[in-house]
Amino acid sequence: MSVSAASYPDLRERGVLVSGGGSGIGAALVEAFARQGARVAFFDIAEAASRDLARRLATEVLHSPRYFEVDVRDIDAYKAAIAEALAVTGPVKVLVNNAARDDRHELAELTPGDWDESQAVNLRHVFFATQAVVPAMQAAGGGSIINFASIAYLLNMGELPAYATAKAGIVGLTKSLAGRLGPDNIRVNAILPGMVLTERQLRLWVDEAAIASMVKQQCLKRSLSPQDIVGPCLFLASEASASITAQSIIVDGGVL
Numbered sequence: 001m002s003v004s005a006a007s008y009p010d011l012r013e014r015g016v017l018v019s020g021g022g023s024g025i026g027a028a029l030v031e032a033f034a035r036q037g038a039r040v041a042f043f044d045i046a047e048a049a050s051r052d053l054a055r056r057l058a059t060e061v062l063h064s065p066r067y068f069e070v071d072v073r074d075i076d077a078y079k080a081a082i083a084e085a086l087a088v089t090g091p092v093k094v095l096v097n098n099a100a101r102d103d104r105h106e107l108a109e110l111t112p113g114d115w116d117e118s119q120a121v122n123l124r125h126v127f128f129a130t131q132a133v134v135p136a137m138q139a140a141g142g143g144s145i146i147n148f149a150s151i152a153y154l155l156n157m158g159e160l161p162a163y164a165t166a167k168a169g170i171v172g173l174t175k176s177l178a179g180r181l182g183p184d185n186i187r188v189n190a191i192l193p194g195m196v197l198t199e200r201q202l203r204l205w206v207d208e209a210a211i212a213s214m215v216k217q218q219c220l221k222r223s224l225s226p227q228d229i230v231g232p233c234l235f236l237a238s239e240a241s242a243s244i245t246a247q248s249i250i251v252d253g254g255v256l
């Protein structure tokens, strides 16, 4: 099933930053914002996929998305890349904190190093990217920050203790930042996707039986694709949601 995304004229020419924009949901977001006429910069370690995406879109959109190769676990490097991106996109009013890695861990085998690594790839960068972007949003008169959490932390998924903790943390962080940044007209919301069939999910974790089991739990009897996340994210980025902040929006086809 194809999912159409609404058109938001206020996103045209808007500076938009997306972490993890090289593949999966992030790539769908980069493309969708670019097709709205936004000036998009995205950050990823997946160089080949990211360069392919930027190249493919270059001839099709008003402003070619700009790719910055950076590991979001390296906060200094990430902040430097954000500063560079701000210089090329102009005033930034949208930040999408999407990069993550949903590694599985056995309870008995998870080390302190694994734990810290999971928080670094799934949670820590969300705060520091926000810290780096807020002055630009203040100067621009406001903005919208969209943090990617997950329904995983609400589902008793025993194989994901570190990832689930990070994703629960994103919901708390979203509330805290929304309170702190509301007076600056900066909105902060979270999206909690359900099972979305990205290339990585299909390659590593999800088979026909898992898809059937999830669809059975959903109200909507079809699986979700990255396109299902695009509409809610564009809505939260645009002024159409001008009074919505501090919220966590579940996009899971009706599991929870």
Ligand SMILES: NC(=O)c1ccc[n+]([C@@H]2O[C@H](COP(=O)([O-])OP(=O)(O)OC[C@H]3O[C@@H](n4cnc5c(N)ncnc54)[C@H](O)[C@@H]3O)[C@@H](O)[C@H]2O)c1
Residues within 6 Å of the ligand: 019, 020, 021, 022, 023, 024, 025, 026, 043, 044, 045, 046, 070, 071, 072, 073, 097, 098, 099, 100, 101, 102, 121, 148, 149, 150, 151, 152, 192, 193, 194, 195, 196, 197, 198, 199, 200, 201
């Ligand atoms: N797909 C799902 O079913 C699902 C479900 C719930 C939540 N989510 C969340 O949605 C978001 C997008 O998920 P997805 O399924 O598209 O993931 P994905 O793995 O398909 O894509 C994630 C992107 O982030 C990049 N990335 C990973 N580590 C990085 C790092 N250290 N530095 C820079 N970039 C890095 C990857 O290269 C990749 O391009 C994530 O926050 C994820 O936790 C996804």
